[in-house]
Amino acid sequence: MTSTTAVSRPPAAMPLVGHYVPEILSLARRGLVWAVLYGTFARASRGGCVPLNDSVEPVCYNATLDPSPFTWFVMALLFVIALGSAAKATRTAVINRTLRIAATALWAVPLLAAVLALTSFLTASPEALWNGLPPANVTVQLTSD
Template sequence: MTTATAAPPTNLIGAYVPEIISLAKRGLLWAVLYGVLTLASSGGCLDPASGGDQICYTATLRPSPLTWLVMAFVFVVALSRAAKATTTAQITRILRIAATALWVVPLLASVLGAMWFMTASPESWLDGGVPANVDFRITPG
């Protein structure tokens, strides 16, 4: 006795093309906003404790390429998982989670980067504590 198994629907993801395009547009919008929101600069002069010349600095915060890489990874994984999904409920859930991740990741990265940049002490930057996404220049006072 053989049991008939229903073949999974073909091209189920094709019905979700408008949602996928919308996901891509929202992801691109958040990627651009992240690039704009994580641009900052700070500068000033410090009087050294040893009584020497002033040390002036300029620090510039710029977007981290790692955030854009994570966003692209989320998008690609969401598309591949949605393509393998067998029900519309699975596809809807996958696209909803991806849409949420595509705004949470850049928003969280920009808030954390800006907060770190605004609260960090320039004295710690002089000792080499500068992260990769901050350009730090020292000029004589």
């Protein structure tokens, strides 16, 4: 008498990241808010007229700072990397840490980029705008009256 026993496999476990969908959606919303805030507040313009040397006609300038698309790319890359790391994690502590680090990076990156851009833009002397290289993402137009 032979008996056949069926070998049963345990059901495939649902990936741990599936339990964190609300946190992932919250992370995406916060990242989007910071991306919009960066796009809104990383803009500036300034202009004026400055006499060059002893010339009669002053040189007028208008400098415009625009947000960098590179910052948005870095934010998107951080989000995708965080999701990939969370999806591969096998412990809830690792997923929590990954999402917490990603949340911090998604506000720190655009804030740092905006502060650095605005600081370099506002502290640049007008002469540096046409005698040297303007700060990143700055468009300079020169005219003479």
